[in-house]
Amino acid sequence: MKSAVFYSSEDIRYEERNRPVIGDDEVLLKLRACGLCGTDIYKATHETVPPGTVLGHEIAGDIVETGKRVTNVQTGDRVYVAHHVPCFTCDFCQKGFYTMCPQFTATNVEPGGFSEYIRVPALHVKHTMGKLPKDVSYEQGAMVEPVACCLHGFERAPVHPGDSVLILGAGQIGCIQLQLAKYYLAGKVMITDVNENRLLQARSLGADIAFHPAAEPVENRVMKETDGKGADLVIISVGSSALLKEAFQAVARGGTILVFAHFPKGDVPIPAERFFNDEVKVVGAYSSHPYHYREALELLKAKVVNTEKMVTHRYPLSQLLQAIECARHPEGESVKIMMYPDE
Incomplete structure (x- = not known):
């Protein structure tokens, strides 16, 4: 499979990687759309992640393979998925501070959203993955996570x-x-x-x-x-x-x-x-948590958040560096950029 791989602020390569192998409680997702987030731009620009990292976490796609113990989704389902999961039981989670949970940033999808195929671990299948209704686009699905981030902000204020x-x-x-x-x-x-x-x-x-x-x-x-x-x-x-x-x-x-x-x-x-x-x-307010994903999906479905107006640019994964340059241009016209597999 192909992935857009970060090496430096001026070096992002579209290269061949092994397709992830899933376990019994996991699923394999074929990417359909992934939003370019401000944190992706920050990490790439300031080189805060190690070379070889695949960025991207605002993900929507199709399930192409499921583990034998997965029951809440099936092959062919159109889904969104987010990248961090709290434990729901620690002191922070008990007080509602899910994004402060020690487990929260320890979880992630593999290798990242800017890849043709993505392994979704068991915790994410259970807590951060949801089906997209027929009348919700992949772009709207990719917006679930950032909208949920904003809902978390308004929860705090x-x-x-x-x-x-x-x-x-x-x-x-x-x-x-x-x-x-x-x-x-x-x-x-x-x-x-x-x-x-x-x-x-x-x-x-x-x-x-x-x-x-x-x-x-x-x-x-x-x-x-x-x-x-x-x-x-x-x-x-x-x-x-x-x-x-x-x-x-x-x-x-x-x-x-x-x-x-x-x-x-x-x-x-x-x-x-x-x-x-x-x-x-x-x-x-930092990031999002699972209790806001369903609400975010409904707000997008109702066009309270208008994805069609917000998405100003679309790029194939092979042009991730150009997409980042477009986003960080001080006088550019971008608001929201979506990334797609090159096919």
Whole structure:
């Protein structure tokens, strides 16, 4: 089989690999679509994974082989699958912090989503795999995991009807979050980005206000749009720790800042007095967990999250490097990129 294999930030090879062999409780999946995630781009760009790694985890495909003890799916089923599984029993899981579970990042599919065939281990078959209805496309199936990530974020920082929401970053995650915020009856959804094409896309997906932060200071614009109150919820969807300061400037008294992006290591000065004086909350949200996959699928099926509008580019696996270059272009037109087997 063929896989797109990472070796360095400028070296991703489309090469032959052995097709995985499955066990009695596992399945073999033929890839039909795999989303290019921001974490894939980050790992490839910053070389945070070892050479020889196959990235990709937003997966949809067809089951072509099942182990003899598998009963919940069968050959021919169209499915989605996610890449991490908690244990459901440790102290973290008991408290609902499934993504903090020690087992969570120890599980994965083999070799990764950017491959023609993928072995799905037993825990994933049981907990993170689901069938796609006939009226749900493979692209929608590949969006189940990122939508579930955003649902986990809103679980940590809920939107209440009438809330004002500010999203810093109109990339693929920011655009999912704005659609969900509207679904949760946010009163006004504002979004920023340095890419004008993404701002146009955000407007088409329902953003009430979409603006470039260089055109007007974010704090000024948010205060103008909220009658001086500030945003009830500020979501940081870009991996820049400098945005934490911007978030504090824009958040309302009693508001919440949701950190939904990977920050580089290092300290960031923040106005600590706001915790006491204004009861501002800062929470983080990492990845997704199995309790949100069914909900994500239903939201995609109902087009609450509009995959057709979000997917702007499609590439074969052999052009993964070109897809990553397209995604990280500062003035590019990409929002969501989907990868497909070359056939």
